[in-house]
Amino acid sequence: MLMPALLLACAAMASPGEYPPVEKLHAISELPDPFLSSRGSRIESRREWPTQRKRLLDTLLHYQYGSLPPEGDRVSGRTISRRDLPDGLGNVRDVRLRMGPKGSVEVRMLLAIPSGAGPFPVILDGDLGWGRLGDAHISLVLRRGYILAAFNREEVGADGPERTGVYRAWPEYDGGRLSAWAWGFHRSVDYLLTVPEVDGNRIAVTGHSRGGKCALLAGATDERVAVTAPNNSGYGGAGCYRFHDDRSETLEAIVRQFPYWFHARFADFAGRADRLPFDQHTLKACVAPRSLVSTEALGDLWANPRGSQITYQAAAEVYAWLGARDRIGIRYRPGPHEHNLSDLTALLDFCDEQFTGRPSADGPAALPFPDAPRVWSWSAPK
Numbered sequence: 001m002l003m004p005a006l007l008l009a010c011a012a013m014a015s016p017g018e019y020p021p022v023e024k025l026h027a028i029s030e031l032p033d034p035f036l037s038s039r040g041s042r043i044e045s046r047r048e049w050p051t052q053r054k055r056l057l058d059t060l061l062h063y064q065y066g067s068l069p070p071e072g073d074r075v076s077g078r079t080i081s082r083r084d085l086p087d088g089l090g091n092v093r094d095v096r097l098r099m100g101p102k103g104s105v106e107v108r109m110l111l112a113i114p115s116g117a118g119p120f121p122v123i124l125d126g127d128l129g130w131g132r133l134g135d136a137h138i139s140l141v142l143r144r145g146y147i148l149a150a151f152n153r154e155e156v157g158a159d160g161p162e163r164t165g166v167y168r169a170w171p172e173y174d175g176g177r178l179s180a181w182a183w184g185f186h187r188s189v190d191y192l193l194t195v196p197e198v199d200g201n202r203i204a205v206t207g208h209s210r211g212g213k214c215a216l217l218a219g220a221t222d223e224r225v226a227v228t229a230p231n232n233s234g235y236g237g238a239g240c241y242r243f244h245d246d247r248s249e250t251l252e253a254i255v256r257q258f259p260y261w262f263h264a265r266f267a268d269f270a271g272r273a274d275r276l277p278f279d280q281h282t283l284k285a286c287v288a289p290r291s292l293v294s295t296e297a298l299g300d301l302w303a304n305p306r307g308s309q310i311t312y313q314a315a316a317e318v319y320a321w322l323g324a325r326d327r328i329g330i331r332y333r334p335g336p337h338e339h340n341l342s343d344l345t346a347l348l349d350f351c352d353e354q355f356t357g358r359p360s361a362d363g364p365a366a367l368p369f370p371d372a373p374r375v376w377s378w379s380a381p382k
Contacts, residue, residue, distance in 0.1 A: 022265075026275070027272075027275055028274055028275070028277070030242075030375050030376045030377060031242065031279050031314050032276075032278055032279060033376070034052075034056060034281065034282050034315075035052070035378065035381055038055055042381060043381060045381075046323075056282055059278060060220075060278055061179070061263075063266060064263065064276075064278075065179045065182075065263060065266075066175030066263030067179065068175060069100075069166045069170055069179075070170065072101055072105075072187070073099075073100065073101060073102060075190040077095045077096065077109070077191045078096045079094070079095050080094045080095065081094045082094070085112075085138075088115050089114065089143070090142045092110065093111040093112075094108070094109075094111075097151065097187070097188065099187040101170070104169045105156060105165050105169055107151050107155045107187075108151065108152045108155060109128070109151040109188065110128055110133065110149070110150045111148075111149050112138045112141065112147065112149075113147050113197050114143075114146070114147065118196070118197040119198055120147045121145070121146050121147070121199050121202035121203070121355055122146065122147040122148075122149055122198055122202065123146050123149070123204050123348075124150070124185065124206070125149070125150040125211070125215075126150070126151055126152075126188075126207045126214060126215060126218075127150065127208055127211040128150040128151055128152040129155070130208075130211070133148070136341060140345065140348070141348070146348065147197065149192060153181040153211065156181055157181060159210070166180050167180070175263060176260060176262040176263050177210075177214075178213050178217055178262065179214075181214035182222075184214075185205050185215065185225075186218060186222050189224055189225065201226060202226050202227075202351075202355050203224065203226055204225070204226060204227035204228070204347065204351050205219050205228055206230070206347060207233075208232055208233075208343075209231075209232055209233065209234070209303075209337065209339075210233075210236075210261065212231045212233030212234075212237045212238070212294075213261070215228065216237050216238060216287075217283065219287050220283050225290065226354070227291040227292070227347075227350065227354055228292045228293075229292075229293050230295075231294070231296075231347075232297055232300050232338070232343075233303065233308075234304055235248075235249045235254045236254065236261065236280075237294075238280060238284070238294040238311060238312070239303060239304040239307045239311065240280055240304060240308070240310050241273040241279050242273055243310055243373075244306070244307045245307075248301060248302060248303070248304035248306075249302050249304065251271075251273045255270050256270075281314035281315045284311055284312065284315035285319075288315070288318050288322050291328070291350075291354045292315075292319075292328050292329070293330065293346075293350040294329075294330050295343040296330065296331065296333075297333055298332055299334060299336045299337075300337040305368070309367055310375060312328070312330040313367075314375075316328050320380065321381065326353075331350070332365070332368050333346070
């Protein structure tokens, strides 16, 4: 099976700087080979991975998300208010960030910092505008010795067809919202690196649903992110385009309902997902060798929990080849589509493992879909 699949994949891959339209891309029934170079040969050594990773990211951005906005001017932050938490747990600050050209994009950030000298690791969330972060979330994170930072990604770009935020700052910008929101994560990291209490080497990014999609993209495109942690992110996130269950979202459904999340080119793949020269295991692999964990819900069938396991297992081959197999994980819980304290606890446990080197007392959990097929014929280079 390997040679026909390899030949099809070679035909589908673009030469450097060239991206054929969907009509000229060959169908690939299995998950595409992340080790296949633009020359049509496979990379052979770890030294080639940074170049290969950049090529994969460029392809993902071109066909699916669109490029990220320019970096813009230096990010600044102004504290509007501050309150101390009970029992000396820490304090919560309401911060206004200014980013983009001449600080023209203003974004609210909640910054909760535990008591003590620090510096502290950080959980950075982009879902502030969705009201999912209550006192229980803040308390959990601070008691574990982490900073919780959350920004409102909808101030970076509206979750709709309106061209606000970065789209007003750069009127010619044509990337989708997921790329714009990923840029918001990056600029939030810029600010956090100026906060004395922040440990800049231990920053984790997370988000739920569409917020998980952009958190995964943000982690893949910014090497300052130590842990990337999408939650219930489904299509465009941790899910799988080629392999999904009957009750899972489809590519046709997502580009019909949310076309503005992606670049306009992505809609060309509706009904032709097998012509994508990548799948979401490719994006996960682009995080490597940095740490990645996806948190999933078994009852969240629309988000394709089985497909998320498939892309995890395929990306894990890249991690293993890079000598980083213990830096990729997946955690499942029962229940529906939500971002709850159980998900947050799973993320904190994973971060503790990655930042301290101590494995979890419970050990790795068994995967919930032992019958999930291996839907790729390639393997890591020897």
